[in-house]
Amino acid sequence: MQKETENWYTAWFDTPFYHILYKDRDYQEAGLFMNNLTAFLNLSKGAEILDLACGKGRHSNYLNKLGFEVTGVDLSPSSIKFAKQFENETLHFEVHDMCLPFPKKFDAVFNLFTSFGYFETEFDNVRTIKSIKAELKQDGFGVIDFLNATYVKKHLVPVETKEVDGITFYIKRFIKDNYIYKDIRFRYNHEDFFFTEKVKALTLSDFKAYFDEVGVTLKNCFGNYNLDEFNEENSQRLILIFN
Structure with missing residues (x-):
């Protein structure tokens, strides 16, 4: 049972029931998205990717099988404990708060499947993007895959x-x-x-304001996992690529 003093995501994500409820998520669609995204970013084999809020690591695993060196981080100790069984020389998992910079730089930082907007304050939203900026190599790309609040x-x-x-x-x-x-x-x-x-009903305008404050540049905005153009009324996703 969730306690009043806990952040909802700390309580809920660390239970087995969260993973039971969402066990039927579309893995094929997720794989398609990873294929499309890494191809669009032109990431070479061996490129280093940070999977931010990785859960039990299914997307980290998939990215690693595509040939990338992946670090998956999550706030949930139980999720990371589960994910660690899949570790190898190019796939690693750690417990980490995404509000804080991870002590390494990457070619890409992925924050996938609405793993943003959980916080109570704008300060934490902004410092998460600041952390992503700090985690990127000079020519690296940050990716936030969020819901389209209007839709x-x-x-x-x-x-x-x-x-x-x-x-x-x-x-x-x-x-x-x-x-x-x-x-x-x-x-x-x-x-x-x-x-x-x-989850806060953040819009494209909200993210643009965050990016301006942090000093990163929005490069692309897509509305689905096929990477079609974003339409505020009809797109199901809001996928932002920035550096």
Whole structure:
């Protein structure tokens, strides 16, 4: 159960239930995105990539199999413990807070699948981008793959019930104070659980303001994993490439 004093992502991401609920994510689509993105950035074999907020490391693994040297970092100790079983000479995992600069520079830093906008303050959003800037080599690229808040607001599903591995998850979505909320309730082993996901409904304009403050330049903006042009009304994703 999430405690009032915990950040929601610290509590929720470090439970096995988070991974159960999202186990059906589209791995093929994720692979397509990694192929398209690394090709677009023209990353050579052996290029060094930081996978920021890597979870259990599935995308780090995929990138490593493409021939890149990958470091995956995440705030969740249990996720990193799981990911470490896949380590090799060119794939490493560490517990790390993405608000702080990792002590190494990379050809690319990837922050994928809406792993941004969790924080309560603008200060933490800005210092995360500052950290990405500090982690890039001179000609390196930062990538933030975020939701398109305009599209999400238009297509929000308020109530959903989802059964996975014998657990029935009751999901309620709503928008409050410019945050997109997802309340998740379920019962497991005769115990009731409740967690909340909360992501700030950041727009392209918000990110441009962050980039201006930090001193990085937006190079490209895409609206899906095929890297088609971003359209605020119709694109499902907001994919930003900067350096």
